[in-house]
Amino acid sequence: xxxxxxxxxxxxxxxxxxxxxxxxxxxxxxxxxxxxxxxxxxxxxxxxxxxxxxxxxxxxxxxxxxxxxxxxxxxxxxxxxxxxxxxxxxxxxxxxxxxxxxxxxxxxxxxxxxxxxxxxxxxxxxxxxxxxxxxxxxxxxxxxxxxxxxxxxxxxxxxxxxxxxxxxxxxxxxxxxxxxxxxxxxxxxxxxxxxxxxxxxxxxxxxxxxxxxxxxxxxxxxxxxxxxxxxxxxxxxxxxxxxxxxxxxxxxxxxxxxxxxxxxxxxxxxxxxxxxxxxxxxxxxxxxxxxxxxxxxxxxxxxxxxxxxxxxxxxxxxxxxxxxxxxxxxxxxxxxxxxxxxxxxxxxxxxxxxxx
Numbered sequence: 001x002x003x004x005x006x007x008x009x010x011x012x013x014x015x016x017x018x019x020x021x022x023x024x025x026x027x028x029x030x031x032x033x034x035x036x037x038x039x040x041x042x043x044x045x046x047x048x049x050x051x052x053x054x055x056x057x058x059x060x061x062x063x064x065x066x067x068x069x070x071x072x073x074x075x076x077x078x079x080x081x082x083x084x085x086x087x088x089x090x091x092x093x094x095x096x097x098x099x100x101x102x103x104x105x106x107x108x109x110x111x112x113x114x115x116x117x118x119x120x121x122x123x124x125x126x127x128x129x130x131x132x133x134x135x136x137x138x139x140x141x142x143x144x145x146x147x148x149x150x151x152x153x154x155x156x157x158x159x160x161x162x163x164x165x166x167x168x169x170x171x172x173x174x175x176x177x178x179x180x181x182x183x184x185x186x187x188x189x190x191x192x193x194x195x196x197x198x199x200x201x202x203x204x205x206x207x208x209x210x211x212x213x214x215x216x217x218x219x220x221x222x223x224x225x226x227x228x229x230x231x232x233x234x235x236x237x238x239x240x241x242x243x244x245x246x247x248x249x250x251x252x253x254x255x256x257x258x259x260x261x262x263x264x265x266x267x268x269x270x271x272x273x274x275x276x277x278x279x280x281x282x283x284x285x286x287x288x289x290x291x292x293x294x295x296x297x298x299x300x301x302x303x304x305x306x307x308x309x310x311x312x313x314x315x316x317x318x319x320x321x322x323x324x325x326x327x328x329x330x331x332x333x334x335x336x337x338x339x340x341x342x343x344x345x346x347x348x349x350x351x352x353x354x355x356x
Contacts, residue, residue, distance in 0.1 A: 008053060008063070010110070012090075013209040014083035014121060021058035022067045022335075030342040039180060039219030039245040039301060040326050043347070044070040044142055046318065047338055048326040049149035050305050051075045051184065051223065052116075052247060052274075056123075063119030063331060066145045067338030069206045070324065073135070075120050075184045076128045076150040078169050080196035081282065083121035088259055090265060093271060095279040101225055103256040105271065106265065110333060111237075115257045120150055122152075122189050123184055125169075129176045136177030141291025146180035147173035150187070151207075159203050163210035171214045181215055184206065186251040187272070194217030196223035198236065205239035212243040220244050221303065225251040227285060234292050237300065246301040247289065248326065250282040275329035283320050289320020309337055311344030 006022030015164050032045035048070030054060045060071045090109040104115070122128065137147050149169035151162045170181045185198040185207075201259045204222070213221055222244050227233045240247075246314045253274030257265045265271075293300050301324070304317030309330035311331050317325045 004064075005064060007335060008332040010087075010089040010332075012013075013086055014341075016120060018055045021056060022062045024058070024061045026065050028079055029067050030339065030346050031344050032342055038070050038144055038323075039153070039221070041144055041179065041219065042142075043144060045069050045342060046146075046314065046324045047341065048072065048146075048303070048324055049331060050326040050328050051182065052185075052328040056128075057131045057138070057144060058355070060145065061137050061138055063335070063338070064139055065329075066335055067330075067342045068327075069142070070144045070146055070180075071139070072146040072148050072182060072326070073128075073132060073151050073173075075122065075175070075187075076125075076169060077120070077122035077150055077152045078125060078165050078255065079122070079152055079242040080124040081120065084117050084119040088117050088196050090256055090271075091115070092277075094273070095272060097253050097255075098279045098281060099228065100336060101253075101255045103258050103264070104261055106257055108263060111118045112329075113273055113278070113330065115265075115271040116274050116276055117271050120184065122150075125172060129172050130301075132173060132176035136179070138139070144179040145177065146182055146221065147178040148182040148184050149173055150184040159206055160210070163207040166207050167210045167214040170220075171209045172329075174218050175177050178218070180219040180221060180245075181211070182221040182223050182248065183211055184223045186223055198222070198227075199232075201235045201239040203247060205243070208240045208243040219246070221248055221273075222231075222245045223248045223251060225249075225290075226253055226281070230288055231293065233289050234283075234296075237289065237292055237296070241296075241298040241300055246303055246323075248303040248305055249289070250285050250306050251276060252306075253281060255280050274306070274310065276307045279313060279316075282306030283316050286317060286322050287320040293321070311341050314341060314345065316349050 092104040151165035254270040304322035
């Protein structure tokens with residue numbers, strides 16, 4: 001039996017949640033039938049967690065014990081960067097979004113979707129490197145530790161300078177024991193070029209090539225945001241396919257948020273909307289990119305992200321062409337969701353087998 005499980009407290013700061021991480025509770029996990037892999041590495045299921053909820057190694061170990069097999073350490077940098085001020089998570093009222101929304105009203109309570117405003121904070125490299133090393137040491141061998149990295153733009157930097165900063169962080173991650181490295185090319189809450197790098201295929205390819213040169217055979221993932229047009233998706237895939245093993249999508253859909261009086265939050269700036277409301281759009285984007293990958297026979301896997309909270313949602317992404325499915329918002333709201341999905345997937349697969 002599990003005792004009361006800890007949740008990310010959206011009423012408290014990033015710092016508070018970082019310092020007050022939950023206790024890991026080891027239990028027997030429901031098995032998921034089938035043979036699964038992540039970027040060529042064997043895993044027990046297609047389930048993972050993207051960069052976001054896993055603030056440090058203690059959060060990684062906690063969710064590893066609750067049914068997730070690829071754990072992505074929250075995005076780190078080559079220097080310490082503070083989190084944006086509160087609020088960092090604001091529940092919003094919305095249905096399924098299409099990306100054209102001008103503004104969403106906030107809610108007092110969470111009902112599936114929220115606006116995210118962290119700004120890619122990071123501990124100093126000596127701290128996160130030591131934490132990654134210790135986390136990999138404690139993590140069960142059948143779990144994979146992926147580390148998300150981002151460059152920290154400096155005044156006067158060229159794109160090559162930015163690429164080298166990404167690559168330095170990626171190299172440190174590998175040296176600390178990361179099984180995979182993800183470069184964050186999409187953060188709707190950051191206005192510098194590193195936050196929207198996926199929208200420039202040539203620069204994305206430059207950075208990816210420099211990172212790949214540094215990390216060698218270690219699996220390499222790109223995290224990207226919303227792309228609606230097949231032509232733009234095809235250009236990006238053509239540019240980066242020689243360097244990357246997988247693409248994680250979709251980060252979020254960005255828009256503004258207003259309070260109960262119609263006044264804008266976050267100084268009227270866009271914030272990424274995550275959770276239930278982005279699922280339909282994200283599944284469609286996975287399907288579009290999977291079609292392009294098949295047409296060109298690219299050796300790239302897709303990681304479906306966005307709005308997953310049930311086994312049926314996992315199936316939607318897998319059937320659209322994803323090889324893995326990662327959850328963030330749902331696990332922050334209900335830590336047991338991974339266990340529930342594993343049980344549902346096991347039952348579903350057994351039922352299919354009986355019918356066949």
